[in-house]
Amino acid sequence: MGNQPTRTLLVSTTVIVLAITILATIATPALLNYRKLDGKLMATDTYTIWYQDPGTSGVTVSAMGLNADVSVNMQPLDIALKERHAIYYNTFDSDPSSDFETRNRCNDLWGWNNANHYIYINVSGLDGLYCYFYPKNVDISGYARNGDKVYVSAIMWRSGYRGIRGTIHRIGFTYLDSSASKSYLVGLRNEFLLGNTGDYATADAYYYRNNRRSTLLGESSLGSGAIGFEYDYYHNLSAGIDFSSWTAELWGKGQTIGSSQTQRVLSASIGSSYRIIPDRVGIGVHEESGDITRGYLYFDNFIITVNAKPWLVNITGLQPGWRVVLKDSTGGIVDEGYADSDGVASLEVWGYLIIPNAMIEVYDSDESLVVSKSFDYLVGGDVYEVIRFTGAILDIYSNLPSGFDTRLEVISTNCTLIDDSYLYIYLYNEWGDMTGPIEIRRGNLVNSATGYIMMTPPSSWTGSWKAGSIELTAYMPSSVCIVELRQEFQITPGVYTYGYINVTVKSS
Numbered sequence: 001m002g003n004q005p006t007r008t009l010l011v012s013t014t015v016i017v018l019a020i021t022i023l024a025t026i027a028t029p030a031l032l033n034y035r036k037l038d039g040k041l042m043a044t045d046t047y048t049i050w051y052q053d054p055g056t057s058g059v060t061v062s063a064m065g066l067n068a069d070v071s072v073n074m075q076p077l078d079i080a081l082k083e084r085h086a087i088y089y090n091t092f093d094s095d096p097s098s099d100f101e102t103r104n105r106c107n108d109l110w111g112w113n114n115a116n117h118y119i120y121i122n123v124s125g126l127d128g129l130y131c132y133f134y135p136k137n138v139d140i141s142g143y144a145r146n147g148d149k150v151y152v153s154a155i156m157w158r159s160g161y162r163g164i165r166g167t168i169h170r171i172g173f174t175y176l177d178s179s180a181s182k183s184y185l186v187g188l189r190n191e192f193l194l195g196n197t198g199d200y201a202t203a204d205a206y207y208y209r210n211n212r213r214s215t216l217l218g219e220s221s222l223g224s225g226a227i228g229f230e231y232d233y234y235h236n237l238s239a240g241i242d243f244s245s246w247t248a249e250l251w252g253k254g255q256t257i258g259s260s261q262t263q264r265v266l267s268a269s270i271g272s273s274y275r276i277i278p279d280r281v282g283i284g285v286h287e288e289s290g291d292i293t294r295g296y297l298y299f300d301n302f303i304i305t306v307n308a309k310p311w312l313v314n315i316t317g318l319q320p321g322w323r324v325v326l327k328d329s330t331g332g333i334v335d336e337g338y339a340d341s342d343g344v345a346s347l348e349v350w351g352y353l354i355i356p357n358a359m360i361e362v363y364d365s366d367e368s369l370v371v372s373k374s375f376d377y378l379v380g381g382d383v384y385e386v387i388r389f390t391g392a393i394l395d396i397y398s399n400l401p402s403g404f405d406t407r408l409e410v411i412s413t414n415c416t417l418i419d420d421s422y423l424y425i426y427l428y429n430e431w432g433d434m435t436g437p438i439e440i441r442r443g444n445l446v447n448s449a450t451g452y453i454m455m456t457p458p459s460s461w462t463g464s465w466k467a468g469s470i471e472l473t474a475y476m477p478s479s480v481c482i483v484e485l486r487q488e489f490q491i492t493p494g495v496y497t498y499g500y501i502n503v504t505v506k507s508s
Contacts, residue, residue: 048399049489051499054392054469061394066487066499074389076478076507077420079360079373082316085308085381088138091301091354092117099135100282103178104211106131118300119283123161123169126287130211132174132183134282135304140175141279143306147244150175152281153310153353153380154299156235164192167290170206171229171297172250173239174284177276183208184276185284186239186248186266188256189219190229192290201228203257203266205248207274214286217248218268223258230255236350238310246270251311253350262311262348301353308381311350317386318343319424319473321365326378329357353380362386368442370422370475388422390473393503396455399464403456405490408470409449410438411500415481419443422475423483423505429455429468437473440483452490476507 051068053061060071090096095112096119102110109122110133119133140150152173161167172187184207191200205217222228229235235256240249250266257265283299303310315324318339325336326347334355335347349355358378362370371386398404408427415421424437427450436450455467474481487499 049404049467049497049499050397051501052395052397054395056391056393058389059391059393063394066497068394068499068501070393070501070503072389072393072472072474072503072505074474074476074505074507075387077371077475078387079315079362079371080385080387081375081382082385083383084379085305085383086310086379087140087143087304087306088135089301089303089354089377089379090135091356092119099137100133101136102131102133103181104129104131106133118298119302121283121285121297121299123158123285123287123292123295123297124163126169126285127291128287130170130185130208130214130284130286132176132185132282132284134174134176134280135302136280138281138304139279140281140304140306141277144241144243144277144279149240149242149244149307150281151238151240151305151308151310151381152303153238154283154302155351155353156229156237156283156297156299157233158229158231158298159296160196160231161192161292161295163291163293164194165290167192167292168288169229170204170284170286170288172237172284174280174282175239175241175278176280176282177278178280180276181209181211182276183211183278183284184217184241184248184270185214185286186241186250186268187237187284188229188250189288192292196230196232198226199228199230201226203250205250205266205268205270207270215274217270217274218266220266222256222265223263225255226258227255234351236311240309241270246275251309253311253348262350303353303380305381308383310353310380311348313347313349313378313380313382313384315339315345315347315360315362315384315386316343317388317390318345318362319364319422322370323363323367325361325363326355327359327361328352328355331359334358349378349380354378360384364422364441366441370420386475388473388475389505391471392469393472394470394501396467396469397464398455398457398467400491401457403454404467405452405454406468406487407435407450407452408438408485408487410445411484411486413440413445413481413483415440415483415505416443416445418476418479418481420477421479421481423481424473425483425485425503426450426471426473427453427468428471429453430458430466431456438485440481470501472503472505474505474507476505478508480507481505
């Protein structure tokens, strides 16, 4: 053969020794074992690499050796409510008198404003009472016994009060054991001051026995510039009790607590002597001292959630860096944020908590609209999901005694003809390392290949070992997208073989 390049001939049962002068050797999909002996290459068909069906739902695989046809069936691009953590929510658009109740001689102190749809409490009639108002058919005792976190929140505000000198109110959220008249009150201890320049308040948690005698469980100061429960301000507050760690918390945001960021302003431990299993939760107010001669406390958009903070809404299934915008019924922006490394964007709904006719908009890293959808009601604690396919489409197996380097590249695709499609193809090894992605974004082939990744066998194995997997994430409207891939395997320096994969993604 002189100085011409030599092609290695592979025969399934024959050992061939060839003199080689080239630096690279291409093997067929049935891999061979190569050993260099005095400048010669010995090849025997002892070891192999092959594709296997990973068993992913919605994925159909036909594979033989290093040739595979993969069909992925997925739902069209959409946004769906994945999980609602609110066990009760009410905008008070209709009269709640048949739904809410109170005790302790407080029944005549509350009512419903049928013009503006909120609940009011006549605090001039408190006369030292501790009153609470709660949805009578919502039982939280099962969650408490299970060790869950039960949160409660509402939009709260008050009118200007008369007779405020020396008056202190405890205002917040009551967790009530209705059978024993024992409760917790978590909120603000607010001393009313003249004018509209702020009240003096601390964050407090109390344990009540027989609705009268109380024990302070914990207290903390608010931030500099906090105005407390001043009139003509909306107050963003939420209480939560973790019935596993037995911790009572108060969270807030804004001038009430003196912070432009959401903060936990109280974390109070509930000692064993003060532990109860509450069955109801609602709004609570106790006139600790003084006597208001005229004034009203108001609340609206009341919500109870379990194991989710009621001032947050999470949108999942995103690509890191994608932007999500939440709008109210007028098109005003409630909040916006970016997806983290897990593909989750968390948006705050303080001042709303419950949003009728809400709109969620998702934008990609180029600020192009990916998908949008409106919802009759968006409720604090909700988890929404951008519908896409994500999962393994092929597993890679081997019985080679040592590892190999590998990469993926696109041979051809029609996905560039689908303007609204997003495809991301990753290559993983079994140690959790990843390379990629191959990326097709809105009809553009942004990245046509992955980098190399090393796949190595475990320390102990028999017969064969799983080397890694090929994973796909796809966002697609109703259409069909086809990608032809080639996978390169470098067995040893200069020795390669290739796999060929045809991936068809159907969205319907």
